Amino acid sequence: MLGRECWLRSETENYSHQSPGNTAGDNRQIKIKSGSVETNVHATGYISSSFNVDGNLKYGHKVAENTIGNIHTHFINFKVDLDVLGVENVFQTKDMKFMNVSLPWMPERYAMVPQLVEAQLKTEKEAALRYDTKTPRYLHIASNRTNRWGHQRSYRLQVVSFTGDSLPETEPEEKSMSWARYKVAITKHKDSEQTSSSLYSQNNMWTPAVDFSKYIEDDESIENQDLVAWVTTGFLHIPHAEDIPNTVTVGNGGGVILRPHNYFDEDPSIHSPDGVYISPGSEGNCENNKMACLAEDACSPVIEPFTYNGFEGTMKFEE
Numbered sequence: 001m002l003g004r005e006c007w008l009r010s011e012t013e014n015y016s017h018q019s020p021g022n023t024a025g026d027n028r029q030i031k032i033k034s035g036s037v038e039t040n041v042h043a044t045g046y047i048s049s050s051f052n053v054d055g056n057l058k059y060g061h062k063v064a065e066n067t068i069g070n071i072h073t074h075f076i077n078f079k080v081d082l083d084v085l086g087v088e089n090v091f092q093t094k095d096m097k098f099m100n101v102s103l104p105w106m107p108e109r110y111a112m113v114p115q116l117v118e119a120q121l122k123t124e125k126e127a128a129l130r131y132d133t134k135t136p137r138y139l140h141i142a143s144n145r146t147n148r149w150g151h152q153r154s155y156r157l158q159v160v161s162f163t164g165d166s167l168p169e170t171e172p173e174e175k176s177m178s179w180a181r182y183k184v185a186i187t188k189h190k191d192s193e194q195t196s197s198s199l200y201s202q203n204n205m206w207t208p209a210v211d212f213s214k215y216i217e218d219d220e221s222i223e224n225q226d227l228v229a230w231v232t233t234g235f236l237h238i239p240h241a242e243d244i245p246n247t248v249t250v251g252n253g254g255g256v257i258l259r260p261h262n263y264f265d266e267d268p269s270i271h272s273p274d275g276v277y278i279s280p281g282s283e284g285n286c287e288n289n290k291m292a293c294l295a296e297d298a299c300s301p302v303i304e305p306f307t308y309n310g311f312e313g314t315m316k317f318e319e
């Protein structure tokens with residue numbers, strides 16, 4: 001089956017940073033027909049740089065004559081307002097733990113067997129997963145309705161991120177990006193909590209227009225509520241020679257993938273109209289399996305050899 005996707009791409013200018021950094025971002029949203037949606041942001045544009053003076057190399061690498069690329073961080077916060085089969089949802093986590101189990105066919109021998117660990121986090125404070133803590137590997141917005149196999153229908157938030165420390169909370173400026181304290185935070189949807197930050201926060205970082213941590217302070221119940229997930233991604237940028245002339249996009253980004261997880265009864269893309277089913281014995285059938293007929297089916301069209309006779313006869317210059 002063809003892995004067809006829908007890509008939406010846009011460019012932003014000068015997204016907000018903890019320290020001045022690159023001046024452009026490449027935003028992508030990819031819709032995949034298995035029901036997944038991936039959204040990510042990559043940095044590009046000119047690096048954060050400064051004039052190289054003696055002793056400056058502890059702040060970055062030299063990338064050109066008299067120029068160093070200053071180390072800085074990129075933090076990106078996504079608001080994921082997801083409703084799974086209606087607005088009444090719960091926040092579920094899944095992971096595994098090893099259990100020492102006696103082998104049924106050899107009871108005196110033991111083996112470490114991975115077992116499923118599931119939990120439901122019930123309040124906003126519980127569900128504010130701090131960046132410096134170990135968090136479960138699977139995070140889900142789930143419905144209490146079940147699929148054909150009896151499991152809660154959910155969408156998984158799979159976070160792609162290489163963020164590390166943000167500013168310490170003791171720094172007064174940190175309040176303006178307090179969303180970076182959490183890898184993921186789940187809040188009850190409120191019309192007054194539209195965004196995790198504000199354009200105006202950069203004008204007054206000490207008493208910012210929006211302080212995200214306040215959304216969590218009231219510690220409301222997130223059980224069977226309309227939920228919003230706030231996802232922090234990003235990376236540490238140590239500019240290097242290959243960031244000249246422009247920041248490399250590859251690997252310099254962060255994003256989140258929303259994946260159906262027991263939401264369906266099977267992979268829905270199997271019902272795509274362009275799906276092809278090849279039954280045993282029909283491997284050589286050219287109609288369904290084009291790969292079987294590559295010898296007959298040329299990949300590129302046959303085109304007349306290219307000839308060029310200059311501009312003679314096509315352009316006339318009058319004296």
Ligand SMILES: [Cu+2]
Pocket residue numbers: 021022043047048072074237247
């Ligand atoms: Cu950067």
